[in-house]
Amino acid sequence: MSTTQPASPATPQKPAPHFPEQVTGMYILAKALKNVGIDTMYGLVGIPVTEFAYIAQDLGIRFIGFRHEQQAGMAAATHGYLTKTPGVLLTVSSLGFMNGLTATTNATVNCYPMIQISGSSVREPIDLDQGTYEGLDQLNVAKGLVKAAYRVNKPEDIPTAVARAYRAAVSGRPGGVYLDITTPCLGAIMDHADADKLFFQPVDPAPAQIPSPQAVERAVSLLASAKRPAILLGKGAAYAQIDDKIKHLIESTGIPFYPMSMAKGLMPDNHPLSAISARSTIMEQADVVMLVGARLNWLLSRGHGKWNPDGKFIQLDIDPEEIDCNRPIAAPVVGDLESSVDAIIAALAGKKLAMDPAWVSGIQSESKVKNAKFLERLEPQTVPMTHWSALGSVKKVLEANPDVILVNEGANTLDDTRDSVDMFLPRHRIDCATWAIMGMGMGSAIGAAVASGKSVVAVEGDSAFGFSGMDFSTICRYKLPVTVCIFNNGGIYNGIGVNLSHDGDPAPTTLDVKARYDKLGDAFGATTYYVTTPAELFTALTEAVASKKPCLIDVQLAADSGKESGHIGYLNPASLIDVTV
Ligand code: ADP
Ligand code: TZD
Ligand code: MG
Numbered sequence: 126m127s128t129t130q131p132a133s134p135a136t137p138q139k140p141a142p143h144f145p146e147q148v149t150g151m152y153i154l155a156k157a158l159k160n161v162g163i164d165t166m167y168g169l170v171g172i173p174v175t176e177f178a179y180i181a182q183d184l185g186i187r188f189i190g191f192r193h194e195q196q197a198g199m200a201a202a203t204h205g206y207l208t209k210t211p212g213v214l215l216t217v218s219s220l221g222f223m224n225g226l227t228a229t230t231n232a233t234v235n236c237y238p239m240i241q242i243s244g245s246s247v248r249e250p251i252d253l254d255q256g257t258y259e260g261l262d263q264l265n266v267a268k269g270l271v272k273a274a275y276r277v278n279k280p281e282d283i284p285t286a287v288a289r290a291y292r293a294a295v296s297g298r299p300g301g302v303y304l305d306i307t308t309p310c311l312g313a314i315m316d317h318a319d320a321d322k323l324f325f326q327p328v329d330p331a332p333a334q335i336p337s338p339q340a341v342e343r344a345v346s347l348l349a350s351a352k353r354p355a356i357l358l359g360k361g362a363a364y365a366q367i368d369d370k371i372k373h374l375i376e377s378t379g380i381p382f383y384p385m386s387m388a389k390g391l392m393p394d395n396h397p398l399s400a401i402s403a404r405s406t407i408m409e410q411a412d413v414v415m416l417v418g419a420r421l422n423w424l425l426s427r428g429h430g431k432w433n434p435d436g437k438f439i440q441l442d443i444d445p446e447e448i449d450c451n452r453p454i455a456a457p458v459v460g461d462l463e464s465s466v467d468a469i470i471a472a473l474a475g476k477k478l479a480m481d482p483a484w485v486s487g488i489q490s491e492s493k494v495k496n497a498k499f500l501e502r503l504e505p506q507t508v509p510m511t512h513w514s515a516l517g518s519v520k521k522v523l524e525a526n527p528d529v530i531l532v533n534e535g536a537n538t539l540d541d542t543r544d545s546v547d548m549f550l551p552r553h554r555i556d557c558a559t560w561a562i563m564g565m566g567m568g569s570a571i572g573a574a575v576a577s578g579k580s581v582v583a584v585e586g587d588s589a590f591g592f593s594g595m596d597f598s599t600i601c602r603y604k605l606p607v608t609v610c611i612f613n614n615g616g617i618y619n620g621i622g623v624n625l626s627h628d629g630d631p632a633p634t635t636l637d638v639k640a641r642y643d644k645l646g647d648a649f650g651a652t653t654y655y656v657t658t659p660a661e662l663f664t665a666l667t668e669a670v671a672s673k674k675p676c677l678i679d680v681q682l683a684a685d686s687g688k689e690s691g692h693i694g695y696l697n698p699a700s701l702i703d704v705t706v
Contacts, residue, residue: 142314150280150311151177153320154242155184157287158213160324165189165204165575167197167568168215172258173244173308178215189575189603191568194221196596198228198241199568202301203555204576205238206364209331211294211302212239212572218246218308219259223266228568229301230270235558236361238294241271242304244311248278264305272300280313281323288327295331298444299364334443336460336468344415344439344456345472351413353484354380355400357425360387360558361418361442365462368551371417374470378478381488383407385419386556390548398485402492402499408432410484415439418462421451422559428452441465503545506659509683512537515612516545518663519584526670530555530579532570534563535586536691537619538612542584557589561693564592570607571599580606580673582666587613587636594645597677601649606673608666611642612680618691620684638684646677654678 142149154177158166165187170178182188191197194216201212212232216225222243229241243263250257267274273293277286283306290302348354362371371391375382381400382392392399400407407414408431416438421428428438428451437455440448441462448457458465503517519542523529527549533542534557548554555569563586570583590611600607614620615638622632643653652674654665662680669676690697 146317147314148317148320150283150306150313151180153280153283153315153323154287154306154311155181155186157284157324159184159186160284161287161291161327162210163213166213166215167191167200167204167572169194169197169217169221170215171217171221173311174215174217177311189571189599191599192595193593194224195228195564196568196593196599198225198232198239199565200572200575201239202228202232202235202237203569203572205232205294205299206555207552207573207576209295209364209366210238211291214239214241216241216243217259218244218263219261222261222263226267226270229303231560231562232301233270233272234560236299236364237301238299240290240294240302240304242306245305245307247308264303267303267305271303274303274305276305276307278307278310280310280315280320284323284325288325292327292330333464334461336458336465340456340458341468341472344458345469345476347413347437347439347456348415349473349476349478352479352481353411354413354415354480355407355411356380356382356415356417357385357419358382358388358391358417359385359419362462363388363391363552365418367463367466370463370466370470374466377470378473379485380480381485385424386543387554387558388419389543390553391551393549394547397489400488400492402495403488405431406488406491411436413437413439415441417441420447424559499544508658509681510657510659511683511686512541512612514659515662515680515682516541518659519610519666520546521663522666522670523582527553528579529553529670530573530577530581532556532566532573532581532583534566534589535612536617537687538584538586538589540691563589566590567593567596567600570609571596571603571605574605574607580670582670583607583609585609585611587611587615588617590642591636597645597651598649601651601675605675608669608676608678610666610678610680612682613638613640613642614682614686615684618689619687641679643677643679651675651677655681657681
């Protein structure tokens with residue numbers, strides 16, 4: 126690692142600072158990031174951030190360069206989710222910033238910590254709307270879409286700005302933070318010795334937030350009085366990395382648990398207390414439900430619909446504003462999950478639970494019957510393949526490799542994969558989550574592989590893959606152990622849509638059922654497969670995972686496999702009966 130600011134192929138044509146006595150804002154920014162522990166940056170360079178990326182790389186920050194900023198942002202967000210430290214996204218001004226902002230906003234919605242750092246053009250002509258290069262009032266665009274947004278105009282403010290962005294990303298409810306750094310600030314020159322005095326380590330950036338003893342007592346009394354209690358685990362619980370405490374809470378009480386999609390694996394899906402196959406029973410019959418890092422949002426019918434109208438909720442969350450937002454919460458426990466779960470475990474000690482033993486045994490026998498029935502769905506070796514026959518093979522391979530991280534997006538491809546593939550380890554399933562966005566696949570797969578060093582399999586609908594497909598090249602360029610399976614049924618939901626005008630154009634949902642996606646992989650030197658039977662898929666995926674190299678598997682499905690909107694067709698306008706969702 127060099128100790129002076131290095132020159133780069135992109136060194137701008139202006140008087141250079143005298144090294145090593147002087148440094149630029151770019152150097153201070155890289156040093157400030159390094160100083161707070163940032164070791165990886167995802168991004169896409171150009172004016173005015175190219176040289177900064179070179180400097181950061183030279184200072185030992187790994188730089189993963191993408192084809193599209195949105196994917197770099199998805200990678201940063203996933204990095205943040207898996208590590209509890211902010212993932213960092215670097216973008217250029219205007220459109221680069223806007224492309225990345227989608228991911229930063231999505232991270233905010235999903236409570237993933239990340240920092241988008243964007244260069245921005247000279248302020249004066251932006252403020253006077255004089256048509257400067259890539260001119261956009263980025264700070265004001267970002268505000269309202271992210272958890273916090275700051276602009277830095279002076280190099281001496283950079284370390285403070287980085288510390289503030291870091292704190293904002295990881296403290297309280299985590300989220301996306303925007304850091305705007307103007308071109309003059311990046312290029313400004315300071316004495317090295319003066320700059321060195323600016324760096325500091327933020328103390329305790331994500332402080333514990335201890336729940337009040339009364340709140341804990343109220344929650345525990347309610348839980349203990351329940352005849353049919355359930356614990357609902359969300360991705361906040363997975364994020365908190367308190368896996369042993371969650372296990373202890375569940376196993377010591379014997380209360381059945383239901384995991385939301387990304388909380389699958391926090392407790393093994395096949396655990397005797399798993400109620401994953403008894404969702405309706407939990408909703409309709411539980412008398413007390415304890416939400417642990419899960420929001421009562423659309424994914425849970427916002428607490429309405431099927432839910433037992435007389436049921437009561439306990440909610441453990443770090444954000445006090447989340448409480449009561451859809452349904453009255455009888456026992457809110459506001460605090461960080463580690464402190465809250467600790468306090469609840471302590472307060473439960475010696476308390477007798479009123480839980481009816483028939484509640485657990487009922488859920489267990491229901492699960493047994495349903496699981497056996499579900500497996501029958503995956504068994505037929507149907508050719509051409511359906512989502513189910515393909516997933517029969519994917520399930521076998523992934524369950525034999527439980528440490529592989531599964532990334533998943535699509536409609537039927539999402540819903541059916543989530544329902545088929547059991548997870549056994551925490552934070553091993555990453556999907557399109559709260560916003561159900563398409564276009565997180567390649568970015569999240571890259572972020573997961575880089576942040577964890579583990580192998581990743583991305584199971585992608587053919588439409589979903591299209592949103593981020595070009596960044597498969599990034600997987601290849603960085604030689605990541607990622608296998609991408611594209612479930613090609615030729616369309617959004619399926620490939621049998623009919624154009625009602627019959628003018629020869631494809632239907633709105635129709636894509637390319639005959640496309641050979643494997644050839645895209647060939648272009649970038651990946652190992653590729655084109656499979657048409659479950660047996661071929663099993664062999665290809667087994668080989669691909671074992672290779673720990675970039676692989677792409679084109680999984681040819683029948684065009685009529687899949688239904689409109691997967692499992693959430695009821696949200697379409699024509700069938701939106703329950704307007705509460
Ligand atoms: P899911 O989609 O899995 O149901 P959500 O994203 O809706 O999960 O909910 C996650 C919740 O977890 C958010 O309300 C967030 O405030 C909360 N949360 C995240 N991290 C923590 C933490 N460390 N402690 C307490 N609550 C947390
Ligand atoms: N655009 C964005 C950014 N997010 C979206 N969710 C959509 C559009 C709408 N949409 C869905 O909700 S799922 C989906 C789209 C376009 C793709 C479904 O098709 P697929 O999966 O090929 O990925 P299946 O297996 O064919 O259902
Ligand atoms: Mg499709």
